[in-house]
Amino acid sequence: MKIAVLSGKGGTGKTFVSVNLAVAVQSATYIDCDVEEPNGNLFLKPENVTVTTVHTLLPDFDADKCNGCRKCVDFCRFNALAFIKGKPKVFPEVCHSCGGCVLVCPVGAVTEHGHPVGRIENGAYGDISVVTGVLNLGEASAVPVIRAALADGLTGKRHSIIDCPPGSGCPVLESVSVSDYCVLVAEPTAFGLHNLQMVVEMVKMLNKPCGIVNNKMEDPYEPLEDYCRQSGIPVLCRIPYSETLATLNAAAQIAYEHDESSRTLFDTLLRRVEAEVKP
Amino acid sequence: MIIAIPVNENNAEPSICVSFGRAPWFLFHNTVTDETQIIKNPAANAEGGAGIKAAQFVVDHTANVLITVRGGENAAEVLLAADIQIYKAQGSTAKENLALFTEGKLEKLESFHAGFHHKQ
Amino acid sequence: MKKLLILSGKGGTGKTTTAAAFIGFAKAEAFADCDVDAPNLHLVIQMDSEPEQTAYYGSQKAMIQPEKCAGCGLCASACRFHAIRLEAGRYAVNEYACEGCGVCAHVCPQQAVTLEDDIAGTQTLYRGNRVFSTATLRMGRGNSGKLVTAVKTALTEAAPDKDLVIIDGSPGIGCPVIASISGVDLVLIVAEPSLSGISDMKRILKTAAILGTRAVVCVNKADVSLGNTEAIEQFCEAHDIPFVGRIPYDHQASVAINAGVSLADVPCPARDALQKVYAETMKQLQGGVA
16 A cells, blocks of 8 residues: 655655654655655665666767757757757756757757666665655755655555645646545644645545545644545544644654654554555 | 848748747858748648757858857857858847847857757 | 845745745735635735736647648657657647647648647736735646746836845745745755755755845744754854744734734734744845845
């Protein structure tokens, strides 16, 4: 079963829930798809880490074969190619690696080479496989790295927990699209509710079953409670705000391992999710 | 020589545009024939690579000089590789800048900003 | 005109809460929400006017005309973005994955593929004495870098004579963040005193440095971990990054947000601390060297 954990708003507790769920499962794969700011590895501290580079493809132009027809420059919809002093030139950060210039060249003057955009770190924490995608600084697109992390991580193990990026754009869509079930982490604030509604729309559009985890609960926030009732989305559990949890989190400690009530809570949450997904 | 200037309007006295890549129009002035053309910038609505496309457009129009308020690194690379001299604009209209250029009062534009990385 | 951008790297550290407070303190008349994936500033800023809404067009999307499709699958094999799938004997484009490159249209032997305009979001602009520019990206759409730039441009065009512009940014370090940093005078990083928060703060600081933009740092919810807060201060000192203050965890902040009110209007410890951070940040903004 592949469980995606997302929220819309940042900072609601995706990594907190993902990491602790993975530990509750014990024999699981944890995949960190928040490749711009991956944090799961700070808690799981994986060992025996191997690193593979993620590449996209960039075009090379053979000056001897090029006849200056400019079909490549004219084809490129991203304006990544310029024609200077009779030669095409690519601007790497604008190129989308679509391969179009290679196809349109009438004389086969365009080939491609691998350009690093990030890396996948594969390690282990006990019986948990920890797969972390990391986007190189200055690179614009998270999607190729997320794809590589998912390809690496989705093996035959019992459960995969996919820690998603914040927001509801392309990187989140990519992370969620392979999942069987979505855990939506909500916080009891106006911002949290607003962004929750955005990801619910996405999850419903993708036809994914989902459930809500209410995190950092203090006083009940009525608009969120109303929304949960009206939307018909099951509330899987409520996690109270606690200084203990905040402190453990700040020190990158895994709550499941240090706090009795967290252990019970995540065991229950896991059972709840399994029950929701059972056919 | 041909001088290119990014401008905001297609009229007799256009004002200079603060953006290079996404300027709505480009003015091209031929100092030999004293003719001026104002042409739509094909890069104005580009999702990405606007500076590159606009620079290519200027190169393709055989400009020798560009007068602009600012420009990005990618645009600069294209322009400089085509041996186009880039000057920093002063004042607010194309007319003013052409006069200042002729009088030798404009300085070269030395620093270019990082690209906007309009990528998905 | 001076432009201040508020970022964090990590989500949930308090960018929008801080931006709303600063807008109150400065009585700012020009501000923008560049977190187009998940905009929230409008929930705590009351505007009087009706906004202008404009459709935002991102990249075009490919469309396959089913009646022309012969089911050969050349498009699907050529598509690098896994955006074309087989449905009942014909091929169809997944609009969420399509990047509008045009390769499928090029390879189709039946000329069954065209590229069409796609509305990727909505831009919103409030005009008047106070100008507020924001936008929402449609779900699953990319190109948020271009939309972020459009939000900033709309603001500076509608309010060219304002002295101060405050921009609420987005989490992360990718495209939309890079687009928001471009052209601002100062970045204020709101950091969280957790190991995650520190790691993310370092990445966003490096990103700002790559783009040649000055940054200053404050710590929010500082008392959750004084040890980590001190570590952040020491890091800033060691790297010549101005540290502009600490804000305590304050329950009043969520109460204020939930009531749709800026912290600038709520007397509480967080507000007092934010006022000091604001004063320091303004000093850095006005007095800084490019």
